[in-house]
Amino acid sequence: MAGTRAAIRYAKAILDLANSKGVAEAVDTDMKSIALTISANEELNTFIQNPTTRVEVKEKALLEVFASVNGVTKGLFHLLFENKRFEILEAVASEYVKLFDESNGIEVAKVTTAFPMDAALEAQVLASIAKLSDKKITIEKHIDPSIIGGFILRIGDKQYNASVANRLQVLKKELSN
Secondary structure, three states, rough: HHHHHHHHHHHHHHHHHHHHHEEEEEHHHHHHHHHHHHHHHHHHHHHHHOOOOOHHHHHHHHHHOOOOOOOOHHHHHHHHOOOOOOHHHHHHHHHHHHHHHHHHOOOEEEEEEOOOHHHHHHHHHHHHHHHHOOEEEEEEEEHHHOOOOEEOOOOOOOOEEEEHHHHHHHHHHHHHO
């Protein structure tokens, strides 16, 4: 868990720096992109995690892959280079996004649907969210065909299950009684 604690420390430091320079939102966009790119790209993740690859090579590669990022984000790469901690980059990026959202009163709603959401379903989900939270909400979409239809909404520790699979489960219980 030491990696996580370190990631939180780095994320807090980067958020403080980004806030002081007025670029916290731009850095948030960078961090979302970095976390997504590393988690979606096995080759990049393996490269970053490889202890035999020199840190200079890792920093140079990251500056090429993420050439358009903010100067503060590039500063994070250099900090990880100096401390030989590139393996925690994805964790730092994820922690930054969480801290940024918290500090801006934004809550993440995880919405699971059986298939990609259309505008009507998204409006229905947003209406359900308004009942559960008075904060600004960003939606994180997941697809799970096993729920058959409808949606499952999770905000923090609250969950609203409007999936067809859940309704069938409830119906099955009622019929067995």
